[in-house]
Amino acid sequence: MTTRSHCQALDAQDPLAPLRHQFALPEGVIYLDGNSLGARPVAALERAQAVIAQEWGNGLIRSWNSAGWADLSQRLGNRLAPLIGARDGEVVITDTTSINLFKVLSAALSVQRQRQPKRKVIVSEASNFPTDLYIAEGLTELLQQGYSLRLVNSPDELPQAIDGDVAVVMLTHVNYKTGYMYDMQALTALSHECGALSLWDLAHSAGAVPIDLHKASADYAIGCTYKYLNGGPGSQAFVWVNPALVDVVRQPLSGWFGHSRQFAMEPAYAPSAGIARYLCGTQPITSLAMVECGLEIFAQTDMASLRTKSLALTDLFIALVEARCAAHGLVLITPREHAKRGSHVSFEHPEGYAVIQALIARGVIGDYREPRIMRFGFTPLYTSFTEVFDAVEILGEILDNRTWDQPQFKVRNSVT
């Protein structure tokens, strides 16, 4: 079994280790939940102070021009684009993942209404992140006219499910529960061969694994900035549309920020060319501005280096848990195969909820997902190998001593 001193040696050699100092992490905490809410970049506080005190307080309405608020969604989109294999002018950061999904899913159905109007099925998987399914359900109920959602129970069922009725295949690249990662290029090709459009939710992969939307020939993508991208609590989401499709239809959440002449104040909508038509209303600027601080840290490295460390961290965690906690019946539900693994690792345990609460009480923050799933996120920008070792040691102690078997660890609260 790997020793703590070996982990310390890995940290000493880690070229990414210096980036940790750009994050403000609390003392006494091992944070393995960056897949749920990323840690705070040190720079975010100062950036927000400038937005609030100078730009809002002193600049007031003038800051829409002078501080660049008016095109902040586009400028930040350009900074994010290289992380997902998108190009300049193809991404905006705005609204929430759910809202952006509604935009692109509606657009995809509108494209198919023009091209192959009999295709009215959205294919996804039952274990997709629930909000994606709820949005698809909300859209099909609104549209009526035979639109429906078809869910598969495992990735293996997809080839059969994607038939001649399918308009869109809507998948999350890395599963939020298991950490299973799809082969984006292969699934997109399969969708296209069957005449369907391909829509990817990158919530658990942007900033976590290399993504090349153009190479995969994807049609639509959305994702989150508050997880691996460290944008801040609930920070705005992103949306990308393949340039071949972006101007084909309008999207229905067509607010004034998507108008080609926003301040002409015309009563009829005329969509902007390009991805700007996926903007809608005025964005909460303070939160949006902080997204840049996370992206600035990514600009100092590259996704290949991050992926190498991510896999080393998740490999180490799996090996250590399976060695140290072998007696306690944990079941790994994350793929061992690198090509199928994102940057988080999940184990099932019958008392998973209580174990996670006991871990948090010891300063090791992971999270729990129904049913029985203990989930641990590894964020190569700030997670060290020694932290992984220490976290597993604490997990082992909690399981050995049945520390979790106390009433206070079994009280369900809402989020973690």
Add this chain to the structure above:
Amino acid sequence: MTTRSHCQALDAQDPLAPLRHQFALPEGVIYLDGNSLGARPVAALERAQAVIAQEWGNGLIRSWNSAGWADLSQRLGNRLAPLIGARDGEVVITDTTSINLFKVLSAALSVQRQRQPKRKVIVSEASNFPTDLYIAEGLTELLQQGYSLRLVNSPDELPQAIDGDVAVVMLTHVNYKTGYMYDMQALTALSHECGALSLWDLAHSAGAVPIDLHKASADYAIGCTYKYLNGGPGSQAFVWVNPALVDVVRQPLSGWFGHSRQFAMEPAYAPSAGIARYLCGTQPITSLAMVECGLEIFAQTDMASLRTKSLALTDLFIALVEARCAAHGLVLITPREHAKRGSHVSFEHPEGYAVIQALIARGVIGDYREPRIMRFGFTPLYTSFTEVFDAVEILGEILDNRTWDQPQFKVRNSVT
């Protein structure tokens, strides 16, 4: 004509004057654009620092529970409710005005689909704020099946336009250009008599004029917190639904925050009871948290006192401009009648854009709206009578001297 010393006397007697100290306003500026972006409450900076440094930085994911992020939209909604005649548990603050309009407009059409399925027309006015019309247009295009938008050119045309085909009457209570205020109760009654539902956009009236949604028997309302409510740049919008309608249908932007068992992570959507079903995705928390700072200032006064001062400020401004600037052909387009006036005043001038730019250069911040409209907002929480006097004096000098007739004041930029 009212003198400056008379205005100083009015300020000395103004019971609201002390509230100005709770705002951080820049030196040398007379801010008459709080109807576009409210000024910064002093407390907002400290609140944001606490959210970023303590809640995000130290609390990390735990803050969803420990810092109350999970139900912040509801708690802030309860604080806002009294300002619009709503009750506890009826309002949430979330997303943008445009997005919230899509939710309630879709819901209204769904209600009518159940009750009176032949009604497929949305009535509004051509001079409504454009994003409202764009959203309605986006929705009708998405739905097809004969849904359409019918626009009137003046409030007088409404009685004729609201016929047996109309599903919803969608109006903005105070017009963004002219400051014209509808009689909410009368128009709602007219809509109901004709079998239509009544939807109000309160963007330019929440925090500006007294509103009683229950007394008016309104069906749906949305509005903005970054104008008169001083929530911060682009801060989240609010949504209210009459309790008699809120549980009748789901709304289509049905994200996981609207689910009745959010963390059960079920694949099928089950809407929360009440206004929580109008929540959708994860909100930008830092921006949302600052909304409370503006609402805390409103809690120290009441809308009747604010309305009294607002009318005194707008009366004074109109009288002073018409006296001091009589030679320059300004045309008042805001109603003189109190019952028909919001809290901003607009004058037309052929060179309105350049005049506003020249005013801003002198530290008097109003804004410009197409065509030819110079718009001035009066916010009784922080605008003084002496500022009104000084602003008009500077306007008079700019017009007398044709200061506006310089090239730098004619360059069009995007917002002000």
